[in-house]
Amino acid sequence: MGRAPCCDKANVKRGPWSREEDAALKSYIEKNGTGGNWIALPQKAGLKRCGKSCRLRWLNYLRPDIKHGGFTEEEDNIICTLYDRLGSRWSVIASQLVGRTDNDVKNYWNTRLKKKKLLMARANSSSTPPPVLSPPIKTGAFGGAEFSFANVKPLQPSYGLLPQQHPQAPLPERSFIEQVVSPSEEASSSSLNSWCSYSNELFLSALGLGDAGALFLGGYGFGYQESDPIPGDMATLHQGLTFSS
DNA sequence: AACACTTGCAACCGCTCCAAT
DNA sequence: AATTGGAGCGGTTGCAAGTGT
Numbered sequence: 001m002g003r004a005p006c007c008d009k010a011n012v013k014r015g016p017w018s019r020e021e022d023a024a025l026k027s028y029i030e031k032n033g034t035g036g037n038w039i040a041l042p043q044k045a046g047l048k049r050c051g052k053s054c055r056l057r058w059l060n061y062l063r064p065d066i067k068h069g070g071f072t073e074e075e076d077n078i079i080c081t082l083y084d085r086l087g088s089r090w091s092v093i094a095s096q097l098v099g100r101t102d103n104d105v106k107n108y109w110n111t112r113l114k115k116k117k118l119l120m121a122r123a124n125s126s127s128t129p130p131p132v133l134s135p136p137i138k139t140g141a142f143g144g145a146e147f148s149f150a151n152v153k154p155l156q157p158s159y160g161l162l163p164q165q166h167p168q169a170p171l172p173e174r175s176f177i178e179q180v181v182s183p184s185e186e187a188s189s190s191s192l193n194s195w196c197s198y199s200n201e202l203f204l205s206a207l208g209l210g211d212a213g214a215l216f217l218g219g220y221g222f223g224y225q226e227s228d229p230i231p232g233d234m235a236t237l238h239q240g241l242t243f244s245s
Numbered sequence: 246a247a248c249a250c251t252t253g254c255a256a257c258c259g260c261t262c263c264a265a266t
Numbered sequence: 267a268a269t270t271g272g273a274g275c276g277g278t279t280g281c282a283a284g285t286g287t
């Protein structure tokens with residue numbers, strides 16, 4: 001069964017936004033907020049635009065805290081690292097960069113970083129085997145995705161993202177993990193949804209990117225060196241977290 | 246100067262998720 | 267429990283600007 005379009009395409013303006021439209025949308029939202037309803041917003045703001053289009057324009061361009069262009073070397077590193085870990089979860093990656101949008105990060109990756117990474121890989125290939133250009137995790141909020149923590153490596157601390165790790169942090173109880181994904185249901189869509197309901201925060205945390213990560217992985221996600229072996233018990237932990245489509 | 250090609254980015258499309266009914 | 271519709275996301279496209287010939 002098809003879905004109704006989000007707006008009457010015949011009667012809405014499309015294509016590039018004019019300055020007037022930008023000003024109208026910005027002033028309306030700054031004065032009234034979005035009201036949690038993008039669909040009704042264009043009419044209220046006096047715009048002949050689809051609500052979806054307004055949302056995109058605001059989130060990716062008009063918001064006052066947005067940075068445009070000028071990615072730093074550190075941001076490059078963060079994006080590359082997170083892409084290796086997460087695949088094309090642009091919104092999650094962007095959430096780790098102040099003032100960057102998912103669209104911005106995605107464009108930057110596709111137009112520049114991907115090439116940069118390929119060139120670096122080629123330059124290194126004379127001495128070492130070429131690294132695989134990211135093993136992209138299939139996208140779609142893990143619906144139908146294959147994901148295994150066994151493939152997740154801890155971040156290098158040098159990227160400045162990570163809080164201090166307690167070196168002797170204990171592993172969490174397995175039962176805690178099973179509250180998230182029980183072995184009996186790890187492949188079911190409901191468990192995927194359960195996992196997803198923990199949202200990006202827990203996902204990142206589990207990768208060592210937040211305070212909850214210390215709780216979730218007992219701190220093993222923090223302060224790791226790439227050369228450090230993964231503790232034996234982590235393999236057990238990984239098994240409890242593997243799910244597939 | 247004129248044209249062809251490439252690049253970067255804004256915007257759109259189509260899908261999934263999820264809350265409300 | 268099933269349906270509906272809005273929000274959010276990643277993939278893709280279109281086009282203006284830049285660069286090369």
